Amino acid sequence: MAKYNHREIEKKWQEFWSKNETFKASNNSKKPKYYVLDMFPYPSGSGLHVGHPLGYIASDIYARYKRHKGFNVLHPQGYDSFGLPAEQYAIETGQHPSMTTKENIETYRKQLDKMGFSYDWSREVRTSNPKYYKWTQWVFIQLFNSWYNKNLEKAEDISRLISIFEKEGNTIVRAASDDDVMPFTSDAWKSFSSIKRQEILLKYRLAFLSETEVNWCPYLKTVLANDEIVNGVSERGGHRVVRKKMTQWSMRISAYSQRLLDGLSTIDWPQPLKDSQANWIGRSQGVIIYFKIANCNLKIEVFTTRPDTIFGVSFITLAPEHELVGKITVKAQKEKVERYIEATASRSERDRISDIERVSGEFTGAYAIHPFTDKKIQIWIGDYVLLNYGKGAVMSVPCGDQRDYDFAKYFNISIPNIFENTDISEKAFVEKGETKLINSSFLNGMSYKKAVKTVISELEKRCVGYEKINYRMHDAVFSRQRYWGEPFPVYYVNGMPQMIDEKHLPIKLPKVEKYLPTEDGKPPLGNAEIWAWDTKTNTIVSNDKIDNKVVFPMELNTMPGWAGSSWYFNRYMDVNNDNEFASKESLDYWKEVDLYIGGSEHATGHLLYSRFWQKFLYDRGFVPADEYAKKMINQGMILGRSAFIYVISCKADFNFNYNSLPTVLVSSEVAKELKQNSLETKEELKIKIEKIDAELSNLYCERNKGSDIKVSLDTRVILPIHVDISLVNTSDELDMESFKNWSSEFKDAIFISEENGTFKAKREVEKMSKSKLNVINPDDICEEYGADSLRLFEMFLGPLEQSKPWNTAGISGVYSFLKKLWRLFHSRDVFEVSDSTPTKGERKTLHKTIKKVEEDIESFSFNTSVSTFMIAVNELTALKCNKRAILEPLLVLISPYAPHIAEELWSKLGYKTSISTVTFPKFDAKYLVENTKNYPISFNGKMRFTLNLSLDLSKHEIEKIVMTNEKTQAQLKGRIPKKVIIVPGKIVNIVG
RNA sequence: GCUCAAGUGGCGGAAUUGGUAGACGCGCUGGAUUCAAAAUCCAGUUCUUUCGAGAGUGUGGGUUCGAUUCCCACCUUGAGUACCA
Numbered sequence A: 001m002a003k004y005n006h007r008e009i010e011k012k013w014q015e016f017w018s019k020n021e022t023f024k025a026s027n028n029s030k031k032p033k034y035y036v037l038d039m040f041p042y043p044s045g046s047g048l049h050v051g052h053p054l055g056y057i058a059s060d061i062y063a064r065y066k067r068h069k070g071f072n073v074l075h076p077q078g079y080d081s082f083g084l085p086a087e088q089y090a091i092e093t094g095q096h097p098s099m100t101t102k103e104n105i106e107t108y109r110k111q112l113d114k115m116g117f118s119y120d121w122s123r124e125v126r127t128s129n130p131k132y133y134k135w136t137q138w139v140f141i142q143l144f145n146s147w148y149n150k151n152l153e154k155a156e157d158i159s160r161l162i163s164i165f166e167k168e169g170n171t172i173v174r175a176a177s178d179d180d181v182m183p184f185t186s187d188a189w190k191s192f193s194s195i196k197r198q199e200i201l202l203k204y205r206l207a208f209l210s211e212t213e214v215n216w217c218p219y220l221k222t223v224l225a226n227d228e229i230v231n232g233v234s235e236r237g238g239h240r241v242v243r244k245k246m247t248q249w250s251m252r253i254s255a256y257s258q259r260l261l262d263g264l265s266t267i268d269w270p271q272p273l274k275d276s277q278a279n280w281i282g283r284s285q286g287v288i289i290y291f292k293i294a295n296c297n298l299k300i301e302v303f304t305t306r307p308d309t310i311f312g313v314s315f316i317t318l319a320p321e322h323e324l325v326g327k328i329t330v331k332a333q334k335e336k337v338e339r340y341i342e343a344t345a346s347r348s349e350r351d352r353i354s355d356i357e358r359v360s361g362e363f364t365g366a367y368a369i370h371p372f373t374d375k376k377i378q379i380w381i382g383d384y385v386l387l388n389y390g391k392g393a394v395m396s397v398p399c400g401d402q403r404d405y406d407f408a409k410y411f412n413i414s415i416p417n418i419f420e421n422t423d424i425s426e427k428a429f430v431e432k433g434e435t436k437l438i439n440s441s442f443l444n445g446m447s448y449k450k451a452v453k454t455v456i457s458e459l460e461k462r463c464v465g466y467e468k469i470n471y472r473m474h475d476a477v478f479s480r481q482r483y484w485g486e487p488f489p490v491y492y493v494n495g496m497p498q499m500i501d502e503k504h505l506p507i508k509l510p511k512v513e514k515y516l517p518t519e520d521g522k523p524p525l526g527n528a529e530i531w532a533w534d535t536k537t538n539t540i541v542s543n544d545k546i547d548n549k550v551v552f553p554m555e556l557n558t559m560p561g562w563a564g565s566s567w568y569f570n571r572y573m574d575v576n577n578d579n580e581f582a583s584k585e586s587l588d589y590w591k592e593v594d595l596y597i598g599g600s601e602h603a604t605g606h607l608l609y610s611r612f613w614q615k616f617l618y619d620r621g622f623v624p625a626d627e628y629a630k631k632m633i634n635q636g637m638i639l640g641r642s643a644f645i646y647v648i649s650c651k652a653d654f655n656f657n658y659n660s661l662p663t664v665l666v667s668s669e670v671a672k673e674l675k676q677n678s679l680e681t682k683e684e685l686k687i688k689i690e691k692i693d694a695e696l697s698n699l700y701c702e703r704n705k706g707s708d709i710k711v712s713l714d715t716r717v718i719l720p721i722h723v724d725i726s727l728v729n730t731s732d733e734l735d736m737e738s739f740k741n742w743s744s745e746f747k748d749a750i751f752i753s754e755e756n757g758t759f760k761a762k763r764e765v766e767k768m769s770k771s772k773l774n775v776i777n778p779d780d781i782c783e784e785y786g787a788d789s790l791r792l793f794e795m796f797l798g799p800l801e802q803s804k805p806w807n808t809a810g811i812s813g814v815y816s817f818l819k820k821l822w823r824l825f826h827s828r829d830v831f832e833v834s835d836s837t838p839t840k841g842e843r844k845t846l847h848k849t850i851k852k853v854e855e856d857i858e859s860f861s862f863n864t865s866v867s868t869f870m871i872a873v874n875e876l877t878a879l880k881c882n883k884r885a886i887l888e889p890l891l892v893l894i895s896p897y898a899p900h901i902a903e904e905l906w907s908k909l910g911y912k913t914s915i916s917t918v919t920f921p922k923f924d925a926k927y928l929v930e931n932t933k934n935y936p937i938s939f940n941g942k943m944r945f946t947l948n949l950s951l952d953l954s955k956h957e958i959e960k961i962v963m964t965n966e967k968t969q970a971q972l973k974g975r976i977p978k979k980v981i982i983v984p985g986k987i988v989n990i991v992g
Numbered sequence B: 001g002c003u004c005a006a007g008u009g010g011c012g013g014a015a016u017u018g019g020u021a022g023a024c025g026c027g028c029u030g031g032a033u034u035c036a037a038a039a040u041c042c043a044g045u046u047c048u049u050u051c052g053a054g055a056g057u058g059u060g061g062g063u064u065c066g067a068u069u070c071c072c073a074c075c076u077u078g079a080g081u082a083c084c085a
Helices: A006-020 A053-068 A084-093 A097-114 A130-144 A158-168 A186-191 A194-202 A253-266 A271-281 A307-312 A331-345 A349-354 A402-411 A448-461 A568-574 A584-590 A606-619 A668-675 A683-703 A736-742 A778-784 A787-796 A808-824 A840-858 A862-878 A884-894 A899-908 A955-964 A966-972
Strands: A033-038 A072-074 A146-149 A154-157 A207-217 A222-224 A242-251 A283-293 A299-304 A315-318 A362-369 A376-381 A393-396 A465-471 A490-493 A496-499 A532-534 A539-541 A551-553 A593-598 A629-634 A638-650 A664-666 A716-723 A750-752 A762-767 A937-940 A944-948 A979-982 A987-991
Touching: A006 A097, A006 A787, A006 A899, A033 A053, A033 A584, A053 A072, A053 A593, A053 A787, A053 A840, A084 A097, A097 A778, A130 A146, A130 A207, A130 A496, A130 A568, A130 A606, A146 A158, A154 A158, A154 A606, A158 A186, A158 A194, A194 A496, A253 A271, A253 A283, A253 A465, A253 A606, A271 A606, A271 A629, A283 A307, A283 A448, A299 A315, A299 A393, A307 A448, A315 A402, A331 A362, A331 A376, A393 A402, A448 A465, A490 A551, A568 A584, A568 A606, A638 A668, A664 A668, A668 A683, A668 A716, A683 A750, A778 A787, A787 A808, A787 A862, A787 A899, A808 A862, A808 A899, A840 A862, A840 A884, A862 A884, A884 A899
Parallel strands: A033 A072, A033 A593, A315 A376, A593 A629, A664 A750
Antiparallel strands: A146 A154, A207 A222, A207 A242, A283 A299, A283 A362, A283 A465, A315 A393, A362 A376, A490 A496, A532 A539, A532 A551, A638 A664, A638 A716, A638 A762, A937 A944, A944 A987, A979 A987
């Protein structure tokens, strides 16, 4: 093998690594541990494109680097294999999702293997594997059997809560749970029936059943997520969607709001990601104020962050769904109010938000009493108030809040001003500065801060309000009406959920004939015939046997996609353990992820839920760390360069056979000209366009005999369509012949190209996706240039965290770098290295490179270290250096980036061991220091001159060298410098 | 609307704490080699220029001996979020 042959080399070493289990991590080692984790992929049917492995390459480089640095590295990979696309495919084809998933995983594995990742595949996880989801079900049971003790700020076993109830009832205990649990004494608890007790406990559990409002599509008989709804109808099919209450499993993530927020300051995650989690949790400090309702015993609780504006309240607005609405609405208003509520219910939450401009509401006819002035205040309902934020009720202060202001203006409600010297005739005054309050009784003359303090103490003194921290984050719905997810280990006795004992897990997914919801709207598992729990035999049995004495119905929902991904990082530590989700020893050894690399799109999904589960597992003593990932990097997206051409068509409003219209395709240049056909168009262009239009008209008329069609600006329609980028060359020219063959739709298409005969496509940078026909398959790149080139190039494209477009043309640079590297070790195609002592210059190149590469890897600037390698190889080539003492350490530096070529050359150097086990070379500054006499000094104005150095010396040493330098002396001409500014390693300024 | 990030050659992008702006690669130009091509190697490549030099990191100010970097205002683009009381 004389020439650099990436195909042979890469195949050879991938087999070697696999056979020797080179990257197998041990759970006990004297080396320090390091855990590098990738976000595991969902194995989709279309396979990987070059955008996917970007983060994997970065983490692989870091993992390999850490091995060189003497760490015991855990670098695993797996698959998040439950999910919707496989289920959708099953609905369409009847193929079982497990089959589709298995096939997709095989494709993924093949693709990943080609890129030379140093994964420990013996630790692979698949969330859809019963051996794995056994433990997902187990975690669910632990959550069910836990409650959140607010006094201790941690989760505890439910048995502890039961013993508290037995001793003292629920009046003293503080738990994170709904406030609507009625208080009871210990005696009362003891007198409750079993069902009543279960009902009460359910309100405390961290996994609990509750009535939740969902987007229900009656036609599809399923619940839709917010992003599956467009303009109030289902994205698929455009069916009506209504908001409906359903009993569903939820996770009490709200209990952890504060801890999830506080934890952010302890972890090294990207700031934008932390910001978006903090924003999602949405902590806001405010006050709850009670407003009595006139002529009855009821009161309204409102949440406000502006208690200082209490004297500006001119009405109260409730969410239409607020429970008091039905109770307080007066007869005369009843009909109107009910109509309004109905109208709101049919609109999804997203709709309400998008319709922000419209003011709507209805007066209930009832009045509240102001807690300080005792004045009567109108109570309205309005859909700008959301039920699930705060208390679902606001005290409306039109002078200080724009929405209240708009509402008041629209319904002609009074707008009293309470801010000194402000104009509120056009809009509300929303600033919280030093403006003094007026018309505010005991708050008069105070500014925002002081008024808030004063009013809170006054509210608390009168027992009409208290300080309260509100969080926007809600409990997370945990039920999905789907088939391809983890089944719940739950059966029902008298309507109350019962956990199946841990020792009978996993509860495997039952077989079903159809993956759609049942006729009567039950989830797909309702189609299963064998889906009942026999409490005698502790097995799943046929539904016929349900007798509600021994055999009971099973839960029909499945868990959501985020269940399996919320704890997988712990499973990698001890993946084959059938007795525990991971052994204590393995958890204590690996503890937490040291570096987590993945996309930021999961900021408020997976990355929040997984932190929640980890904190829960930590509370219950199952894991040793309460944050599972110390450091995280979000890799940017690699974008594709889509190509467009234009279809031109004619809207004709007379008798006309559209089907016989030829497909007329125009190049981007022509399309541009046609679009510019306006009055200002240049004469020359106008003639050209007219010519094209006439040609088109002729063409159309010919195909539609007897018709008379005239194409012009008014009738012309130009639509861009994606074309496969493989049909467009680097000069953006379309290969018209291949395009005709590519799809039967365009077989007879007519092309209108530019005058010189070329047919140019328009390029646009877009997200890489199959539907945009702009994907680049990494397999093709590996075949043509090799995995090492792909790895280097993906890193070279730009900063890891930034989005950047892919451009295959650029890969030749890194490819020729690898060839040059190869040639350093060869003389006339024969492997040859010399054992002679390196020169100072050669050492300088090496140590410069060591320093830079180490700094780059530690700061995740992988792009610049590729440049550094190129410079090093160019310099060594120029020096004709083939010395072992230089090339060996250089190979180690390069091996995390381009492992295959490094291994090959390493073995040619005569080593039997893998280069991955070699220690990273140490940097030696000595060779960077050179004689300052050789450096140019440039006089820069009257005041100063600069001296160029490239040293790694202390400031003091540099100062000494500079000041004694001959040229410095000559330049100074005896003057004494006022100031010497020294920047280590680079430039010296002497201010004269 | 709000929050955050970013604006540097034809292109992707370098530039440490404020210290030679444009590293490295692509592309382009010229040359060597070759019957020719590919491959490889060498030289050049921010703009303007009267070849002296001058201008230049989105725009306008400011701080500094010195600003791509720090401060203020504005413009543009991207991302996230949104009746949050």
